[in-house]
Amino acid sequence: MKRYIQLSGLALLTIFSFAFVAPMETKNPNEENIRQYDPCLMENNVFTDGEEIVYKLYYNWNFVWLSAGEVRFKVKELDGQYHLSAVGRTYKSYEWFFKVRDYYDTYINKNTLLPETSVVKLNEGKYKLYDKINFDQENNVAVSHRGKSEHDAVRREYPLDGCMHDILSIVYFSRNIDFENFDKGEKFPVKIFMNKKTYPLSVRYKGKEAQKRVKGKGKFKTIKFSPELITGEVFNEGDEMNIWVSDDKNRIPLLIESPVSVGSVKAILKSYKGLKYDMEAKVN
Numbered sequence: 001m002k003r004y005i006q007l008s009g010l011a012l013l014t015i016f017s018f019a020f021v022a023p024m025e026t027k028n029p030n031e032e033n034i035r036q037y038d039p040c041l042m043e044n045n046v047f048t049d050g051e052e053i054v055y056k057l058y059y060n061w062n063f064v065w066l067s068a069g070e071v072r073f074k075v076k077e078l079d080g081q082y083h084l085s086a087v088g089r090t091y092k093s094y095e096w097f098f099k100v101r102d103y104y105d106t107y108i109n110k111n112t113l114l115p116e117t118s119v120v121k122l123n124e125g126k127y128k129l130y131d132k133i134n135f136d137q138e139n140n141v142a143v144s145h146r147g148k149s150e151h152d153a154v155r156r157e158y159p160l161d162g163c164m165h166d167i168l169s170i171v172y173f174s175r176n177i178d179f180e181n182f183d184k185g186e187k188f189p190v191k192i193f194m195n196k197k198t199y200p201l202s203v204r205y206k207g208k209e210a211q212k213r214v215k216g217k218g219k220f221k222t223i224k225f226s227p228e229l230i231t232g233e234v235f236n237e238g239d240e241m242n243i244w245v246s247d248d249k250n251r252i253p254l255l256i257e258s259p260v261s262v263g264s265v266k267a268i269l270k271s272y273k274g275l276k277y278d279m280e281a282k283v284n
Contacts, residue, residue, distance in 0.1 A: 049077035050274035246281035
């Protein structure tokens, strides 16, 4: 149970991928109001070299909110690539319950924002995972070296269903989607490769909230989304996750709220620096 609690929480801090722990149930596409876009190409107009965003994680258990940990996202510009990184860790005060040190690194193509290489290193209690994936987007193949550590990693190839993202690249790809012409209730698809599988996902646009309060940061103009969740070990039937992002050119996640099977979690913006644009979503 401890691992499900922590995994679902840390996943929320990477959640603008919308997909980390939330594969949707397959439905008839004719029944869905889905906005399509080219998954193989996206121009970056949102983030820049040096961007750094930190989120604080809270977990609610028996009506008590616990400050559990935080995740730090960074962007570094390279020749022809962006290096995206996210480091998740529990606070020392929480580690008597469960200790986490998670590292994610993804190198994406500047012109498409598609991943070329990703490396995941997880250390969660007794659970350890190393997974380095090379994405051949042209030939629709992912080559994974996966094991408990880099030294015992086993090489395997997996077919990809067209252009494919990982859990970090889809964060920055999605931030570049223009939502101005979306209708309330409209959905857009996201698709990622993780844990040896491809997950087709969908996210519902829920409109705008002009004065959403973010703990410790004040009020913001926001855009609200809700990813569809699948019933299982983490989520119960009828659960709904909500995400608020800044309604400005940066479109950074500000607040994430979600129930889990044994409580609820929140990811709250703690700090940001190096944004491409001034933070104009803040309400004075």
